[in-house]
Amino acid sequence: MITFAVFFFFAAIAVIFAATVVLHRNPVVGALSLVASFFALAVMYVLLEAPFLAALQVIVYAGAIMVLFLFVIMLLNLQHQEEPRTRPVQQFLGYTSSAAFGLALIYYLAKFGVTQLPDGPFVSDARTVGIRMFEAYIFPFEMVSILLLAAIVGALLLSARTGATGVAPLSAGTTTENLAAPHDAAPRIEVAP
């Protein structure tokens, strides 16, 4: 009974904040709402007897990735700007396609009866997850690592384009550094000997 109450409370929170992410026109509020939504999702994992997964969900998504998102949004959008309402056709297409996807999801969930958990005690501690990941799912795991490595190399390539073009590196760290200490960012005047 109490499980149901907790479930519906946090399900409502997850849905409301997910809707806020899409509908609110301020990107910072959107990102903070996404954090709340992720947090409510972690509670779902706890209810599914997977506390390990719940902790990882909060640490990785709500804690690390969204902080990075917020950092970038705040850095690029310093003047509290709100998104201008433009492109009505795309907006219409976006709403209809996501509505269609949602309906399809509900239809198939109802059709195949995926509303009941399978039986049996669930073990999802760190040991079990680790063993499964490095035995049964070692290939996908390594593929994901390579994918991430490719992304890192790509980011490095984009951010380290100096010298040839003379453009200053546009990495996040450099930008804040410039913002934090304007006098350091001023062009250096070479004094002729």
Next chain:
Amino acid sequence: MHGIDWVDVGLSVLKIAIVLGAMLNVTPIMVWVERRGSALIQDRPGPNRVGPFGLFQSFADAFKFILKEDMLPAKANKILYTIAPMFGLIPALTTIAVVPWGRPFTLPGGRLFEPIIANVNIGILLIFALASMGVYGIVMAGWASANKYSLFGGIRASAQMISYELSLTLAAVSVLLAAGSLSLTDVVWRQTGSFVLFNVIKLPAWNIFSPAMWMAFIVFFVSGFAETNRMPFDFAEADAELVAGYHTEYSSMKFALFFMSEYMAMATMSALVTTLFLGGWDIPWYTEPATWVGFALSVLSFVTKVSIILFIFVWVRWTIPRLKYDLLMKLGWKVFLPMAVVNIVIVALFIARGWL
């Protein structure tokens, strides 16, 4: 629901009351220690008018906070501006729940009293999950204030948190690998007893003395300063550059909440350093009896260690100047992160060879 164990409920409430009371009292005590400590270091008297040695200065400060007018900037986002201080306080208050603060002992009724609020098997992950939420209080406050100094404070806090949380977590992974468990109770039990170095020196079996883990201790401790926004890394506040950083616009009790959460986060971090590396409640060169005497002594030992770490926090704040931003980033990504990763490999090697 049938048969609620009322004794169990009572003990839980008692434990929560003890820990919550201790945490809430950390702030006034630490404010006094900080002000007198800074005075000691800078060779000046410090607050010495209210009560003996200025001990009641914190109460005077608290009254001042309560009586001050609560200002709301005209352009602020009202909802976020109001909930930001709470977001800062909640993680600081809740993370202490999974830290064991004494040796378990048997009560007269034959019941085992475990001095820990929530003995969950994912203990340390819970701490990191909640602690990673703490930065949102700062970021929210910085953004919602509609003040550019506050905004810079928030941006800096998020950048710093991303950089240092990684090395903090990886440094803790070394300890967890050695303990073979995520529960902090197991981590402490593994550090009881002692080991002998070179057949001569008898050292307590704390992780800090282990040849495999002293590096992780350095990384964890210094990253802990960054995680709690303390002095060499207080970029979110940086009063020389950003007025008061993320809480420039805050006044009255809202400001006091930020103040409290800073000191509570410090206390939690000290408790965590103690638990992970300094043997938790273990008393060196002494085997505590499994009675209430052993319990009392172990609690005393835990509190002493936490107090020493807290004093080091104060000491460092008034001794080491703030790092430059690029140095901060360099230290986080190019020194501590590799150190933490290398340390994991070292610990794994030690475990594989059976040395740990």
